[in-house]
Amino acid sequence: MASNNTLRSYSIIPCFIFVELVIMSGTVLLAYYMECTDLFSVHVQGFFCNDADLMKPYPGTEESSFVPPLILYCVVAAAPTAIIFIGEVSMYMMKSTREALLAQEKTIVTGDCCYLNPLTRRIIRFIGVFAFGLFATDIFVNAGQVVTGGLSPYFLSVCKPNYTGTECRFNHQFIVNGNICTGNHVVVEKARRSFPSKDASLSVYSAVYLTMYITSTIKTKSSRLAKPVLCLGTLCSAFLTGLNRVSEYRNHCSDVVAGFILGSAIALFLGICVVNNFKGVHSAAAKQKTEEYRGLPLMTFPRVESPLETLSAQNHSASMTEVT
Template sequence: MAVEEKPGVKSSSSIVPCFLFVELVIMAGTVLLAYYFEYTDTFPVHIQGFFCYDKSFSKPYPGPESASKIPPVLIYSLVTAIPTLMILAGELCTFFIKAEGVREKTIVTADCCYFNPLLRRIIRFLGVYAFGLFTTTIFANAGQVVIGNQTPHFLSACRPNYTALGCQTTLQYITERRACTGNPLVVMAARKSFPSKDTALSVYAAAFTAMYVTLVFKTQGTRLTKPTISLTLLCLAALVGVVRVAEYRNHWADVLAGFFTGGAIAVFLVTCVINNFRWLQPGAPSPRPQRPESLLGMPMVTLPCVESPLEKLRGDLRSLRSHDRQPYRFPAAPDVLIQSRSISSEV
């Protein structure tokens, strides 16, 4: 016997199983992979060679990451706190300001568990954001491990013995793995430059939050609030990249690659995974599938129209009837027999 759905309640029996056995498993795997990339040597860094006295790698050593003007701890705190607070504030305001008729239906699972739409949206958006944050970390760390590009201060951290290596000209290329005499941990960190992980995380957080502010916040009476917040977040993310280059911790190419990585992941998650933060309106008709059209609104392929011989024959008979006032019929046989009566017989 089917269970009758109450008004304002939508039945679903797949939310909890999918959340427990699919989404949590994927999230746990993503977190573990990010941990192995960041804090273990499971994935060894590719060791590239270098030219003797290469000026692009001879910048002074800026010190450990914690000595930076924007240390990683500050970046990780901001990319976690600012989007979380924005999403919480936006969802609370949207839920209590929205009219009752356009709220999303409450989800009921197995007729026993009820999920408030506000709680469901918060968990969905924060979960997708956290997944994207760890995914950005994985992409950045994977690029650094696979490519092994050196930082601008690589030679200062490596401290190669040019005499023992026989460096006489700047065109001599050194490929020996034991060429560096500096601290192995510092040297290994100096081989992870492309792409810039801090820049990728900053841009991802800024782009995700800016799209949320633009698509969800409703600011009546002012047109500059949302652009101001969005541009401020994006400028802070760009400032992280500028500081990384100014302190000789990354090249411009590393920063640009970080911009692209973080921005692409944010745009993909917002547009393809959470559907631009839209509320599901109950009773709204599903959009009809439209024909594929070009960007200019014209059909992509235009086929020639061929007139049917039968339609042409019917048109001729109609025109004949309009002039002679004679009835006609279409028998099953191919030949068309027309029975006509004269005007005198009709009289």
């Protein structure tokens, strides 16, 4: 391999092991504690006993949903990972795109025998950032649910308050006592975690990140509709996932909209600011060439002598002759 396509670095592997992996491990650990443990207690939000927005019928467990969480999480995590991996390998194998790829990325030499080619670096970078954003989205969603304690549309159906008691006797009395619920404690706790919608956040994050990768990386000269159809189909799937949460009375419309905004914001931030629109680092020669042309004028016009300047020069010459 040519020497101008290689770059020696002794810090990339230690930085990856002691910085990147530590941050990723901490993110996964925090997501686990917020998702699978009771370390963070949910805020107990008050309600009205006769609130029509909270009296929808109980839709059943999450596993009985039209889009079960297990299938959703598998698709959200596996589909972008597989498409990114296949896309990078395909571009590296094709000669036309491989030359452009090698022009943007350099082979990192970390020792006498360790080489990191552009394909390996791009796959680790794009999939690693995607995985980090997936766990970060889950953390943001759980934090919002714990802090707000948003009530689900079916909250009163599972809470089962005593409507004949003194606390629910008046229609406009606001209930702040969390012990008024007589239903299943586990189901009631899940009904207090509605805002924002986790399914909407994760699905739209995965869809936006994958759409940005497809539009920025994959080039299709023969077909102009294949890429838009793939991107719009991905976004439509995420949109329908959010609508399904509303139609099954599992989330309010505001919960789904907030989830869409949160997932889209994280995906846009990572795609634009972290992976630079999925573009590699341009070669030093291209940068140097750009710097050389930066100082040159854009256009040079011929100088046209003004008649006033000509007349002034003639008068000045005549006056000098008279003095002499």
